[in-house]
Amino acid sequence: MKRQQWPQAARLGHIRPFHVMALLARARELEAAGRSIVHLEIGEPDFQTPAAVLEAGQRALQRGDTFYTPAAGLPELRRAISAFYRDVQGIRVPPERILITPGASGALLLALAAVAGPGDEVLLADPGYPANRHFLRLLDAVPVEIPAGPDSGYQLTSAMVESRWGPRSRAALVATPSNPTGSVLDTAALDTLAQAVALRSGVLIVDEIYQGLVYEGAARSVLAARDDVFVVNSFSKFFGMTGWRLGWLVAPEAYVDAVERIAQNVFLAASTPAQHAALAAFEPDTLRELERRRDVFRQRRDFLLPALRDLGFGVPQVPHGAFYLYADCSGLCADSFAFTRDLLEQAGVAIAPGVDFGAHRARAHVRLAYTRPVEVLREGVERVRRFLGA
Ligand SMILES: Cc1ncc(COP(=O)(O)O)c(C=O)c1O
CATH class of the missing domain: 3.40.640.10 (Type I PLP-dependent aspartate aminotransferase-like (Major domain))
Structure with missing residues (x-):
């Protein structure tokens, strides 16, 4: 007998996909085809476990x-x-x-x-x-x-x-x-x-x-x-x-x-x-190592924040923690969701669209994770600059 329908809990209607995961999968696909991708989408430190x-x-x-x-x-x-x-x-x-x-x-x-x-x-x-x-x-x-x-x-x-x-x-x-x-x-x-x-x-x-x-x-x-x-x-x-x-x-x-x-x-x-x-x-040695890593994250933020502002992204306040910059891109594009897609396809830079984090002015924002070394961030910034024709 052919199945007509699978049971579906009503709550499934409220569970949305995390778009950044689809973006990551697409980035990996492009990499497998030989493209170089700058990953600024992932909320995961690049440091190995101590x-x-x-x-x-x-x-x-x-x-x-x-x-x-x-x-x-x-x-x-x-x-x-x-x-x-x-x-x-x-x-x-x-x-x-x-x-x-x-x-x-x-x-x-x-x-x-x-x-x-x-x-x-x-x-x-x-x-x-x-x-x-x-x-x-x-x-x-x-x-x-x-x-x-x-x-x-x-x-x-x-x-x-x-x-x-x-x-x-x-x-x-x-x-x-x-x-x-x-x-x-x-x-x-x-x-x-x-x-x-x-x-x-x-x-x-x-x-x-x-x-x-x-x-x-x-x-x-x-x-x-x-x-x-x-x-x-x-x-x-x-x-x-x-x-x-x-x-x-x-x-x-x-x-x-x-x-x-x-x-x-x-x-x-x-x-x-x-x-x-x-x-x-x-252990004290582990904690010292982790504190050194924290300094590295701070240096990355201190590089990326002015570079983004220079490109025309709005980051009104200096974020004091985590490893994210939440940037207003409304001066650069009409829709941040399409922007993240085009940026990946055309410039090889992966960043997260605001819609992953809510609805309030979500299409005017993107999130960048500075979970990569400064040289990689610099390359990412250059690619965005070329993409924007700035
Ligand atoms: C604010 C916040 N809370 C919780 C989590 C979940 O982290 P985990 O389950 O890996 O400890 C994350 C992961 O990105 C997060 O950003």
């Missing part, structure tokens, strides 16, 4: 450490993260509130699943990291995407929370530094936001995945000011461990039991060899 971490992972495999850990993670890794907060930022975060997750992605899913059910709303900035709205759709919850521009550093403000909070709102989610803009919220701004949310019996979720990559001033976790918020972090970016799939969640005490129960059922535990490897991430 040697000490690799070795610790290999030792774990040789010892046969391949069995499940507790759902909340290896106790020694939870303690190591707690010690990291204490030693680097002077913040007390009890290991019991730290859960090890499969990347920041796992942590975001746990936090959102703990606070938002069907029909509940979570406030997000537009532009923002696109997976968040999709996590919410998986939970049949509703992302409330609030347009945010340069005046608020593309971030949510307490005034936005006040005006958009409704009876079904449960939480607000911010990322600092942000993807795609690299903008940073300071502790005072985070504290004010958390207060505005708490006043309405909601909870603030702060994605600090890029916290290790702040270039001006000391990076401070919101945990320095409050312990009634969720904090998401990861070994992916600063620690150079994207493919190991390891992150963590700091949960308010009232939620620890709930998130642990969800973790037990949804993913049982994070990867065991990855957790053993990550123990070496906090």
